Amino acid sequence: xxxxxxxxxxFETGRFVQPSGRDGAxxxxxxxxxxxxxxxxxxxxxxEAMSVLGALLLRRGDLDGAEPxxxxxxxAGDRAAANNLGVLLxxxxxxxxxxxxxxxxxxxxxxxxxxxxGRHHRERGDEPAAEYWLRQSAEQGHALGAYAxxxxxxxxxxxxxxxxxxxxxxxxxxxxAYRLARALDRRLGxxxxxxxxxxxxxxxxxxxxxxxxRGHRRAALHLGAILxxxxxxxxxxxxxxxxxxxxxxxxxCALGFLLRDAGDTESAAVWWLRAAQDGDGNxxxxxxxxxxxxxxxxxxxxxYRAAMDAGDDNGAYNLGLLCAEQGRTAQAEQWYRxxxxxxxxxxANALAILLLQGGDTAGAEPWFSKAAEAGSVDAAFNLxxxxxxxxxxxxxxxxYERAAAAGHTEAALQVGIARLREGDEAGAERHLRCAxxxxxxxxAYRLAxxxxxxxxPAPEHSLGEPVHEEKSECExxYERAAxxxxxxxxxxxxxxxxxxxDVVEAARWYRxAAEAGSxxxxxxxxxxLAREGSEPEAAVWWARAADAGHGRAALRLxxxxxxxxxxxxxxxWADRAVALGPAEVSERAARLRDALxxxxxx
Numbered sequence: 333x334x335x336x337x338x339x340x341x342x343f344e345t346g347r348f349v350q351p352s353g354r355d356g357a358x359x360x361x362x363x364x365x366x367x368x369x370x371x372x373x374x375x376x377x378x379x380e381a382m383s384v385l386g387a388l389l390l391r392r393g394d395l396d397g398a399e400p401x402x403x404x405x406x407x408a409g410d411r412a413a414a415n416n417l418g419v420l421l422x423x424x425x426x427x428x429x430x431x432x433x434x435x436x437x438x439x440x441x442x443x444x445x446x447x448x449x450g451r452h453h454r455e456r457g458d459e460p461a462a463e464y465w466l467r468q469s470a471e472q473g474h475a476l477g478a479y480a481x482x483x484x485x486x487x488x489x490x491x492x493x494x495x496x497x498x499x500x501x502x503x504x505x506x507x508x509a510y511r512l513a514r515a516l517d518r519r520l521g522x523x524x525x526x527x528x529x530x531x532x533x534x535x536x537x538x539x540x541x542x543x544x545x546r547g548h549r550r551a552a553l554h555l556g557a558i559l560x561x562x563x564x565x566x567x568x569x570x571x572x573x574x575x576x577x578x579x580x581x582x583x584x585c586a587l588g589f590l591l592r593d594a595g596d597t598e599s600a601a602v603w604w605l606r607a608a609q610d611g612d613g614n615x616x617x618x619x620x621x622x623x624x625x626x627x628x629x630x631x632x633x634x635x636y637r638a639a640m641d642a643g644d645d646n647g648a649y650n651l652g653l654l655c656a657e658q659g660r661t662a663q664a665e666q667w668y669r670x671x672x673x674x675x676x677x678x679x680a681n682a683l684a685i686l687l688l689q690g691g692d693t694a695g696a697e698p699w700f701s702k703a704a705e706a707g708s709v710d711a712a713f714n715l716x717x718x719x720x721x722x723x724x725x726x727x728x729x730x731x732y733e734r735a736a737a738a739g740h741t742e743a744a745l746q747v748g749i750a751r752l753r754e755g756d757e758a759g760a761e762r763h764l765r766c767a768x769x770x771x772x773x774x775x776a777y778r779l780a781x782x783x784x785x786x787x788x789p790a791p792e793h794s795l796g797e798p799v800h801e802e803k804s805e806c807e808x809x810y811e812r813a814a815x816x817x818x819x820x821x822x823x824x825x826x827x828x829x830x831x832x833x834d835v836v837e838a839a840r841w842y843r844x845a846a847e848a849g850s851x852x853x854x855x856x857x858x859x860x861l862a863r864e865g866s867e868p869e870a871a872v873w874w875a876r877a878a879d880a881g882h883g884r885a886a887l888r889l890x891x892x893x894x895x896x897x898x899x900x901x902x903x904x905w906a907d908r909a910v911a912l913g914p915a916e917v918s919e920r921a922a923r924l925r926d927a928l929x930x931x932x933x934x
Contacts, residue, residue, distance in 0.1 A: 363388075379405050383413040395420055411437045415445040427452065438465060443474035451480060459484065470496055475503035482508065501539060506546035513539035513551065544571060549578035556586060565590060576603060581610035588618060597622065608635065613644025620650055629654060645671045649679040661686065672699060677706035681714065693718070704731065709738040716746060725750070736763060741770030748775060757782060768809060773816035780809035780821065814841060819850040826856060835860065846873060851880035858885065867892065878905065883912030887921050894928060903928040 367388060373381030386402035389395075399420055405413030414437035422430035431452045437445030450466030453459075463484060469477025478500035485493035494515060500508035516536035537558050543551035552575035559568035569590050575583030584607035592600035601622060607615035620635035632654060639647030652667035665686055671679030680703035687696040697718060703711030712735035719728035729750050735743030744767035751760035761782055767775030783806035803811075807828050813821035826841035839860050845853025854877035861870040871892050877885035886909035893902035906928060909921030 374401060374404075379408040379410050382408070383410045383416070386413060387416050390416055390420055395423060406433065406436075411440040411442045411445070414440070415442045415448065418445065418448060422448075422452075438468065441472070443469045443472035443477055446472070447474055447477040447480060450477065454480075454484060459488075470499065473503065475500050475505045475508070478503065479505045479508045482511075486511075501542065504546070506543045506548045506551070509539045509543035509546070510548050510551040513537075513543065513554065517554070544574070547578070549575040549580040549583065552578070553580050553583040553586070556583065560586070560590065565594075576606070579610070581607040581612040581615065584610070585612045585615035585618065588615060592618075608638060608642075611642050613639040613642035613647060616642060617644060617646050617650055620647075620654075624654060629658065645674045645676040645679070648674070649676050649682070652679060652682060656682075656686070661690075672702070675706065677703045677708040677711065680706070681708045681711040684711065684714065688718070704734070709735050709740045709743075712738070713740050713743045716743060720746075736766065739766075739770070741767050741772050741775070744770065745772050745775040745778075748778065752778070752782070768812070771816075773813045773818040773821070776809045776813035776816070777818050777821040777824075780806045780813065780824070783809065784824075814844075817848065819845045819848050819853060822848070823850055823852045823856060826853070830856075830860065835864070846876065849880070851877040851882040851885070854880070855882050855885045855888075858888065862888075878908060878912070881912055883909050883914060883917040883921070886912055887917050887924070890921060890924055890928075894924065899928050899932050903932065 367385065370381045370385040370388065374385050382401045382405035386398045386405060389398035389401065399417070402413045402417040402420060406417050414433045418430040418433035418437065420430075421427075421433065431449060434442075434445040434449040434452065438449050446465045446469035450462045450464070450469060453465060454462035463481065466477050466481040466484060470481045478496045482493045482496035482500060485496065494512070497508050497512045497515070501512045513536045516532045516539070519532050520536070537555065540551045540555040540558065544555050552571045556568045556571035556575065559565075559571065569587060572583045572587040572590065576587050584603045588600040588603035588607065590600075591597075591603065601619065604615040604618045604622070608619055616635045616639035620632040620639065622632075623629075623635065624632035633651060636647045636651045636654065640651070641647075648667045648671035652664045652671065655661075655664035655667060665683065668679045668683035668686060672683050680699045684696040684699035684703065687693075687699065697715075700711045700715045700718060704715055712731050716728045716731035716735065719725075719731065729747065732743045732746040732750070736747045744763045748760045748763035748767060751757075751763060761779065764775045764779040764782065768779050783804070787804060787806060807825070810821045810825045810828065814825045822841045822845035826838045826845065829835075829837035829841060839857065842853045842857035842860060846857050854873040858870040858873040858877065861867070861873065871889060874882075874885040874888045874892075878889055886905050890902045890905035890909055893899070893905060896902075903925055906921045906925035910918045910925060912918075
């Protein structure tokens with residue numbers, strides 16, 4: 333056989349690509365004319381025409397028509413014809429015969445044939461032969477060969493896989509570009525956190541873009557996710573849309589969430605429906621939640637069940653939530669258990685809460701533990717409450733510390749309180765700051781008291797005297813707690829304002845605390861009003877405080893009524909003050925009561 337020359341192949345050439353802008357009829361006419369020309373040339377003995385005609389017929393699916401032309405061209409030394417003859421025989425099911433012709437073409441230098449031969453050997457489990465021929469193909473610049481070699485090496489966990497995957501991607505192989513991007517992505521942290529490796533993140537995005545631009549729908553999905561995390565929502569939406577239109581259910585689901593966040597719930601529901609019908613459990617859950625919000629529990633339940641059927645454990649968990657909201661406790665427990673047994677940590681926590689509410693403490697504890705060990709911060713906090721309720725403070729503190737370390741605000745508060753009890757003021761302050769920063773009014777108040785205890789005594793001011801001192805840090809924390817409705821903080825802010833001489837500010841905070849039910853706030857407001865000459869109104873607030881159990885307020889009322897000459901009423905409030913205390917107040921009230929009794933009996 334003569335040395336085979338560089339001829340066109342079925343998979344490498346662009347020879348048969350027609351110019352764009354032609355209609356179907358025009359293209360068909362051109363194809364027919366081309367076939368006639370090639371057939372005439374082939375009948376005249378033109379080897380290249382035989383090869384091209386055989387490839388044209390093979391592409392059309394006319395195997396019987398293609399085979400004699402390809403055999404004739406192969407016999408005349410055309411390596412492209414030998415490669416395509418191998419393709420034809422492979423399609424007929426004669427894999428070994430196909431491999432023989434691919435070997436002939438590959439030895440003659442056909443990169444496409446070397447690729448096909450390498451694939452053939454890999455399918456038969458002969459990896460050394462597969463690597464040899466795939467490497468031959470790849471080294472000749474064949475993109476498919478480079479990709480197949482990279483895939484083989486990656487399967488073996490060979491470090492050289494990425495190099496060939498990169499080469500294939502650079503030569504336009506879209507799957508190689510996608511897989512290279514995925515490999516780079518795996519080097520990053522969760523949620524695409526690049527950490528110190530900003531280059532890997534940027535390169536991964538670049539390859540996702542290249543693969544997505546070539547129509548790779550999963551690459552478009554991942555690119556959309558990267559852009560969404562960055563905040564480039566419009567561009568993310570465009571890539572999600574591209575991927576979703578190509579049939580990627582996860583992209584349709586993500587697009588739905590993007591539209592929902594933009595306020596377009598109706599369009600979101602359309603994409604969620606499309607994704608759910610394609611088997612996306614997350615989209616089915618989203619549809620369930622949407623219908624639940626609309627007050628359509630039956631439809632919501634149907635979609636939650638669809639999510640569960642799609643293998644999404646959130647479906648069972650959401651069914652549990654739905655049943656619990658409807659008071660169907662037994663069914664809620666059933667669904668929570670199903671999700672919890674599948675490893676759903678929040679379902680395990682919810683199940684434990686349900687059991688605890690039913691009085692089954694022993695049954696709740698292992699589920700709290702399972703959820704906490706799986707990473708549920710709420711479950712760790714709940715375990716702390718459970719052990720604290722049993723008086724096992726040391727065990728409770730360990731779980732509180734675990735939850736606090738994960739950012740649980742109320743757990744940080746409990747750790748702070750425990751540190752205060754132990755006398756560890758520095759540790760208490762650290763945890764109280766975390767809890768207060770997370771929005772806990774109680775933590776803000778307790779932090780303020782810690783800081784307040786360190787303050788030097790403030791200078792005395794007369795009520796009403798204008799003051800221009802800057803507020804201390806402790807007062808800022810008191811005010812933060814007070815603004816969140818913490819009554820003791822409101823009283824303390826009022827006291828600090830009064831100490832500065834700011835009567836109006838003090839009265840405002842005392843009144844707010846008193847109206848919220850604070851007896852100290854009511855008492856202090858009464859004192860402020862009495863000093864300002866509004867004793868009748870002061871008496872109203874003292875009465876409210878005394879009715880709530882404030883002994884000093886009751887004593888003040890006894891004195892007010894005694895001065896007015898209403899001795900019986902004064903004696904009544906004095907009796908009340910004696911009962912309420914504290915000891916100092918009880919002693920004074922007893923003396924006043926006895927004096928009023930003598931006056932009444934005189």
